[in-house]
Amino acid sequence: MNVIIKAENVDHWYGEDDNRTRALKDISLEIDEGSFVAVLGHNGSGKSTLAKHFNAILTPELGKIYVAGMDTSDKDLVIDIRRTVGMVFQNPDNQIVASVVEDDVAFGPENIGMEQSQIRPRVDAALMSVGMYEMREHAPHMLSGGQKQRVAIAGVIAMRPRCIVLDEPTAMLDPSGRREVINTIHRLNRDYGITIILITHHMNETVGADRLIVMSDGEIIADGSPKSVFTRVDMLRRAGLSVPDTTQLIYLLRQEGFDLPLDALTVDECAAAIYKKFA
């Protein structure tokens, strides 16, 4: 499979001379094109810092990041890199530029100097892919949090990126908004083959991912399928993370002496496992 993002021994520091903190410690990873990767970590684990390296908002102090083969420290490639990797941020209010939904979605294509006749179809298609086409003439401040975040995603989609990095896109949303956004990005991954990198600290959002990377203190402490990562309950606890509710339930049952599989992640799997045990 094609590798879309490749990090080689990346180090990053924050702060000035004396009180510098090392936010990323020798990170190396490869992300396959078309995959759905969740990056999990508590506050200050370096996950957002890593995300900002993926589209050249930050550049590594040591090491290299390659996006589709392009070196992110090369200033001339910045626009191409940002066209390839789009980014959605935490607060939907602070990333919407225009006062009309469709104008905001057009912002990216306008920036890259796309021809006028091509912008409109792209904007419409992007809005349809996130289910916001009917609201295209609304003012963003009249929308709900989940809708605003979907507009922000449409703004990225309109650039036709190969990869979207979402930095805690659901942190400021209510449960229904959270579901809207998570369903939307899963659909984009499935239907359009767009690589998704979802940064989050909600365990439950990582369940549908192909791959789960756990970060703590600037380091990758676990990397694998969600099932294999979540079976290591003790390791996650040490990293200050909880596990999905289903895993928690089975973990507690196991401690009571019931032999249940820890990799039953979805609610259905969990229910089936428990049913089989006690039926």
Added chain:
Amino acid sequence: MFKDITMGQYFPGNTLIHRLDPRTKLVLTLLYIIVLFLAKGIWSYAVMLAFLSVCVILSRIKLSVLLSGAKPIVFIIIITGILNLFYTKGEHLLFRVWRISVYLEGLQTAGFLILRILLLICCTLLLTYTTSPLQLTDAMEALLNPLKKLRFPVHELSMMMSIALRFIPTLIKETDKIMSAQKARGADFETGSLRQRAKALLPLLIPLFVGAFRRADELATAMESRCYHGGEGRTKMKQLRMAAADWAALVSGAALTVAVVLLRRAG
């Protein structure tokens, strides 16, 4: 407290006036204001009034709405009217009360002046009532475009304006939130002397400003990651386009100018 701030007081609609290119409307409004100061004599004012009346009727904006927009300056209108009425000396004395004499000329000057101010207000209100702030920003950018050659930051200016417009509702919401939070902790914004009330606003303004700076920072990052790199090489989805109606409107504006100038000579 902030409920009565209407955004640019735009009344959406789909009339001929609403559909005109914002550049046309902006140019026409400026032209109208200039011609208004050239007007002299009853006939030229009649022409000016008729022109604006037709525009107002076409826009389907209610006269009461338009006049209520002129309310804040009623005081100024009355004062200028009275001053002109009493201080203009002429030949035809109408009446004299104590040491104040009113001449026919005074009545005329006062009447024309009030009409001039009213027309001035109404034509600018008509512009903002029928044009969204966003369209106005676009029109301004387009009209100032030639200044780019003089290194005047036209694009930056209009980007700043449209972002400011975009964030007004967001910041108003935030202000309300902070006010509620401070009120819940016993802050009092409504009573006390002016000085005390101004002081009470401080715990409101500081978090608001800190929040605005944080927003600005995040917005800049978001804009950059959407490939924003200034106005160079930027295209626009919604291009302003001059239709037949726009040219007709501009021609009628020119006709108005000629008519008023001629009437001024004749009168």
